[in-house]
Amino acid sequence: MSAITLFPSRTDERSGTMLFLNQVSMMARRSLTTIFREPASVIPGLIISVFFVLVYDGSLNGAARFFLPGQSYLGFILPVSIISSALSGASIAGQAIVRDIDNGYFDKLLLTPISRSALLLGPMIAGALVLVLQTALVILVGFLLGLQPETGFVGVLAVLGYALLIGLAFSGFVIGIALRTGSAAATGGASFLFFPLTFLTATFTPVELLSGWIRTAADYNPITYILEAMRALFNTGWDAEIMLRGLTASIIIALFTFAFAFFSLRARVRRK
Amino acid sequence: MFDREIIAEHLVKRYNGSVIAVNEVSFKVNSGEIFGFLGPNGAGKSTTISMLTTRSLPTGGRATVCGYDVERQASDVRRLAGVALQEIGLDPLMKSIEMLVIQAQLFGMSRTQAQKRAEELLEIVKLSDVTDRPVGKYSGGMRRRLDLAMALAHEPAVLFLDEPTTGLDPASRRDIWAEVRRLNRELGMTIFLTTQYLEEADELADRVAIINHGQIVAAGQPAELKAQLGGDAINLTFADDATVERARKQLSDMTNRTQVDRNILRLYLANAAAAVPAVINRLQQTGLQPSSLTLTQPTLDDVFLQVTGQRFTVEPEVEDKVA
Incomplete structure (x- = not known):
């Protein structure tokens, strides 16, 4: 009956909250350090993201004139690339946990008074920050291809903010799988479970042009609203309602996956 | 000041409801003592240490470390105990100093205190000249010493060492022994040490308990046990x-x-x-x-033969996993 404490017991004069935040940032920094010491884990995802932008834009740009009059297809398709990047960012975070479980460092951490949530949030945040970085680079490539966001620099920051939330949300899920299975293969496979979610939505065309079952799926898919929010930031300008819908959708996914990761952690650290 | 005792009373660990790994084990380790827990492979040493260090729950009986119950007061036990497990838990991508700073901070030190403590520890375990190398490039002996340093980060009152020298060359083994003695003498640390080497128990321990098939078959000072023969x-x-x-x-x-x-x-x-x-x-x-x-x-080997009717055979040494 190992109680999961959100805050560690106080060992000095610093407040519990400070100690907790300190632990989270320490764990996140550590995850980032190790991720960047193995650049091979980050680079393929990055290349794929850029590849998506180039290929989708290249092949659908012409046709887009008919279904997206007056809008940039580049600004329309970039968010899809960001969502796909989120999968690789999440996978990196999950693999980092599996690595810790394998090399025994995870068990070592469990013997310290570290808050169990910090064990979880550290790599989640690291995964999300990797995504923010990937997003920034993808947007940079977009600029090189002539992207002119309607909402300017602040809009780009807002897109990065969405990326952070999506990164947290996806990482939570993959980390949950990593903790549950402790297996690199299962964790690698987990990010593919998100694949349908990124395609059963208005991936290539606006949602209004979808019909039938895929329209229904897209309407219920929270990713649709995140895509629409980012697309608005690039192409059509600020719209409070669209922004809020996108924000709500990403927070809902993040809450679900965090809960999943948290229960997976509890299952793993439960003493037998 | 709390006492630095370790007490086990009728500890039992049963797996899957049937296999008994530890069977009614009782002992008391006094404050400031080096206690050797001696037994062949699979005798129940690691299972016992895993219960004492809050990693697994006893199926029966109870145990306390510094007066705190390992089952109900696990976080107090973790705060006071330092643990170096048989399976070294180090991240090969990190540097020794980074791991030690994190470890010290997790035990409540500030960033500057932790940095200072980490440097001190590297000095103690003689790793100061390789701090820039990732841990993955360390030799088995170096990893073992770093792992010991990690266990010492918060100056624990009680130190648990699970087979600290298994797989080490004789020189590294002597180094670890010297360090264990120093920690015990200078800091008054209570040390609970499992080993499958009779020589190690004889050399280091003030008192030993010999465990075989999950049960303690003899306990006392090495000299006393030998005299009984x-x-x-x-x-x-x-x-x-x-x-x-x-x-x-x-x-x-x-x-x-x-x-x-x-x-x-x-x-x-x-x-x-x-x-x-x-x-x-x-x-x-x-x-x-x-x-x-x-x-x-007489040696402890003879004691073992006497109480179990069999020779104390040590299996071929397991080489350190190469990361």
Whole structure:
């Protein structure tokens, strides 16, 4: 009956909250350090993201004139690339946990008074920050291809903010799988479970042009609203309602996956 | 000031409801003592340490570390105990100093304190000159020393070492021994050490408990345990088992106790050296010719043989996993 404490017991004069935040940032920094010491884990995802932008834009740009009059297809398709990047960012975070479980460092951490949530949030945040970085680079490539966001620099920051939330949300899920299975293969496979979610939505065309079952799926898919929010930031300008819908959708996914990761952690650290 | 004792009362660990790994184990480790928990592979040493260090729950019985219950007050136990497990838990991509700073901070030190402490620890375990190398590039001995440093980050009151020298070369083993003694002497740290090396227990421990098949079969000071065997021994090697048996019958009235180990007959006597001429006389009279005669002081190995009826066999050393 190992109680999961959100805050560690106080060992000095610093407040519990400070100690907790300190632990989270320490764990996140550590995850980032190790991720960047193995650049091979980050680079393929990055290349794929850029590849998506180039290929989708290249092949659908012409046709887009008919279904997206007056809008940039580049600004329309970039968010899809960001969502796909989120999968690789999440996978990196999950693999980092599996690595810790394998090399025994995870068990070592469990013997310290570290808050169990910090064990979880550290790599989640690291995964999300990797995504923010990937997003920034993808947007940079977009600029090189002539992207002119309607909402300017602040809009780009807002897109990065969405990326952070999506990164947290996806990482939570993959980390949950990593903790549950402790297996690199299962964790690698987990990010593919998100694949349908990124395609059963208005991936290539606006949602209004979808019909039938895929329209229904897209309407219920929270990713649709995140895509629409980012697309608005690039192409059509600020719209409070669209922004809020996108924000709500990403927070809902993040809450679900965090809960999943948290229960997976509890299952793993439960003493037998 | 809290006491630095470790107490186990009727500890039981049962797996899957049937296999008993630890069976009614009780002992008390006093404040400031080095306690050796000795047993062959699979005897239940690691299972015991895993319960004492809050990693697994006892199926029965109870245990306290510094007065805190390992089951209900796990976080207090973790705060006071330092643990170096048999399976070294280090991240090969990180540097030693980074791991130690994190470790010290997790135990409540500020960033600057932690940095200072980490440097100190690297000095202690003699790793100061390789701080820039990732841990993955360390040798087995270096990793073991870093792992020990991690366990010491918060100056624990009680230190648990699970087979700290298994797989190490003799020089690294001596280094670890010296460090264990120093920690015990200078900081008064209580040290609970499991080992499958009799020599290690004999060398380091103030008191030992010998565990076999999940049960403690003997406990006490090494000297005391050896003395229980009845003093020194005369070892006579004969050509075959039958001769050993005949010699045993002939000589049994001259000794406190005899023991047969393969083709060696061991006679335990209060003063073995003085008895040698008489033993030789008797053998000559009966025409039994030993191929060798040696005098030995009893070892813990003999104690083990005495209490379990079998030799203490150590399996071939397991090489460190290469990361």
